Amino acid sequence: xxxxxxxxxxxxxxxxxxxxxxxxxxxxxxxxxxxxxxxxxxxxxxxxxxxxxxxxxxxxxxxxxxxxxxxxxxxxxxxxxxxxxxxxxxxxxxxxxxxxxxxxxxxxxxxxxxxxxxxxxxxxxxxxxxxxxxxxxxxxxxxxxxxxxxxxxxxxxxxxxxxxxxxxxxxxxxxxxxxxxxxxxxxxxxxxxxxxxxxxxxxxxxxxxxxxxxxxxxxxxxxxxxxxxxxxxxxxxxxxxxxxxxxxxxxxxxxxxxxxxxxxxxxxxxxxxxxxxxxxxxxxxxxxxxxxxxxxxxxxxxxxxxxxxxxxxxxxxxxxxxxxxxxxxxxxxxxxxxxxxxxxxxxxxxxxxxxxxxxxxxxxxxxxxxxxxxxxxxxxxxxxxxxxxxxxxxxxxxxxxxxxx
Numbered sequence: 001x002x003x004x005x006x007x008x009x010x011x012x013x014x015x016x017x018x019x020x021x022x023x024x025x026x027x028x029x030x031x032x033x034x035x036x037x038x039x040x041x042x043x044x045x046x047x048x049x050x051x052x053x054x055x056x057x058x059x060x061x062x063x064x065x066x067x068x069x070x071x072x073x074x075x076x077x078x079x080x081x082x083x084x085x086x087x088x089x090x091x092x093x094x095x096x097x098x099x100x101x102x103x104x105x106x107x108x109x110x111x112x113x114x115x116x117x118x119x120x121x122x123x124x125x126x127x128x129x130x131x132x133x134x135x136x137x138x139x140x141x142x143x144x145x146x147x148x149x150x151x152x153x154x155x156x157x158x159x160x161x162x163x164x165x166x167x168x169x170x171x172x173x174x175x176x177x178x179x180x181x182x183x184x185x186x187x188x189x190x191x192x193x194x195x196x197x198x199x200x201x202x203x204x205x206x207x208x209x210x211x212x213x214x215x216x217x218x219x220x221x222x223x224x225x226x227x228x229x230x231x232x233x234x235x236x237x238x239x240x241x242x243x244x245x246x247x248x249x250x251x252x253x254x255x256x257x258x259x260x261x262x263x264x265x266x267x268x269x270x271x272x273x274x275x276x277x278x279x280x281x282x283x284x285x286x287x288x289x290x291x292x293x294x295x296x297x298x299x300x301x302x303x304x305x306x307x308x309x310x311x312x313x314x315x316x317x318x319x320x321x322x323x324x325x326x327x328x329x330x331x332x333x334x335x336x337x338x339x340x341x342x343x344x345x346x347x348x349x350x351x352x353x354x355x356x357x358x359x360x361x362x363x364x365x366x367x368x369x370x371x372x373x374x375x376x377x378x379x380x381x382x383x384x385x386x387x388x389x390x391x392x393x394x395x396x397x398x399x400x401x402x403x404x405x
Contacts, residue, residue, distance in 0.1 A: 034361035037082055039064065039073035047075025049210065058345060061085070061371050071360060077106040078211065081367040082360075083346075085374035087381065092357060093349055093368055101349035101368055108211030108219065112203065112226055113276060114269025129270060136251035137182070143321030144249065145181060150319045152177050167290055171283040176200065179278040183271060184236065185250040192232050196275075199225040199232075204280060226272065233268045281343050288341040289333060292388045299390060303330055332390035340388055342373035 042048035052060045061083065064072050070086040084090060093101050102122050110120050118129040135141070156174045176197055206222025213220050240248075240256060251274065255267045262270075293300040306329050311317060346369040355362040362368060377385040382392065 034356055034359065036363070037071045037073045037360045038068040039083075041073065041075040041080065045078060047078070047080075049076045049078075052076050053208070058342075058373055061345070061374060065371070065374055071358060077108065079106055079367045080363075081369055082362050083369050083371055084357075085371040087375055089357065090370040090372070090375060093370055097355070100352055100355050102352055103348070104350035104367065105348050106211070106367075109207070111211075112207060112219075112222055113273040114226075114265075116263075116266040116269035117273035118270055119273055119277075132254045132257075133251065133270075133274065136249070136254040139321060141249050142182075146321050146324075147318050148181055148186065149178055152181065168283060168287045171286040171290075172279060173197075175282040175286065176275075176279045179275050179282075181250075182278075183251040183275060185248050185253070192236065195232055196229065199229045200275065200279065203229070203276065207276075229272055230268045233271055234264060237264055237267060284341070284343045285334070285337060288343070289337050292337055292340070293333070296388055299333065299388075303333060306330060329390065332393040335393045336388060336390040339376045339382065339392075340386070342376045345373040346371050 040048065042051065048060075064074065064083065065085050071082065071084050071089060074081050074083060084093065103119060103126075105120060110117075113119070118126060118133065121129070152174065156170065156177075160170060177193070180193060180196070202225035203222045206218035206220075206225075209218035209222070211219050213223060236252070237256065240252070252267070252271060255262055255270060293303065306327060310319075310323050310326055314323075349368045349370070351362045351364050351366050351368060353364050355364075375381065379385050
């Protein structure tokens with residue numbers, strides 16, 4: 001009886017199920033297809049890269065924003081991109097929905113710096129690298145080389161006496177020497193400093209060039225320089241292993257720790273990328289600080305008095321890690337310089353799936369670039385944004401920060 005009931009029940013049930021499936025298949029509700037953000041894509045493959053680099057890139061982005069708004073599409077460096085230029089959009093990509101956007105760079109950047117570099121990876125491998133880098137730059141590690149950094153600074157200043165200089169180039173030399181100290185310690189970097197410097201100058205010249213790897217092109221020369229840097233690093237790593245100097249408190253020692261299990265290629269990629277990042281951006285910040293202090297004598301005088309007060313209270317005329325915590329005005333000058341100069345104009349992310357934002361579609365695989373400079377120079381966020389004003393970052397404990405950023 002039960003079997004007969006089940007046998008009689010199944011056909012109507014199957015009929016209803018099949019009929020429902022057919023209805024869904026042939027009569028799907030009309031879901032509106034999301035449009036791409038406004039903008040132009042330029043020529044196939046080349047896109048608008050030539051347009052970007054034929055002028056100041058900041059002018060390119062500002063003109064696009066003025067025409068299309070705070071979100072627009074373009075095609076640069078061989079990649080379809082969505083540009084965003086509002087704090088809310090940047091927070092959406094970098095914080096609240098960061099799991100939908102992975103850190104990425106154009107393939108040419110990965111080839112130049114190394115695919116195993118921290119910038120181009122995520123997940124457990126990225127977390128391990130981040131831990132190793134932070135360990136080498138934590139206060140316990142940095143405070144031991146503050147006198148050495150001061151010594152490099154004094155030597156650099158003395159070498160400039162009586163010379164007409166290009167500030168940015170001199171700052172690049174200074175930051176490069178400090179980077180080598182932080183990464184290789186006091187010994188390894190001396191032997192290879194000039195070769196590394198020569199190769200890095202070539203590498204940086206081709207970093208933003210068209211990724212055409214033909215003889216004579218900037219990109220080709222950069223790739224050759226990158227190969228030579230890797231060979232120099234291999235010699236340094238080999239020497240450390242032979243002399244059993246693998247537990248040094250510098251970045252290379254952190255990478256070479258046996259328990260971390262990094263390959264020589266992974267170590268080389270990350271050393272190259274860290275030097276590259278530290279050298280150029282830090283030198284840019286220092287150059288802009290000098291410029292803004294020169295243009296604002298009252299701020300320069302106040303910073304000078306702050307520094308002299310620190311030295312007057314010391315028995316030994318050497319800076320220490322504790323001294324760096326007594327420089328509130330100097331810190332505000334650095335913060336305001338980072339805002340006005342906006343050394344890092346944008347960063348790269350990649351959508352890991354189709355993403356909707358403000359009624360637009362950001363397709364999976366497209367690059368997404370938060371435009372930091374556009375945000376930092378928005379008058380809605382920073383009144384009179386072109387003015388250099390370190391007091392923006394003062395903290396009033398009675399009413400909170402004067403301007404939260």
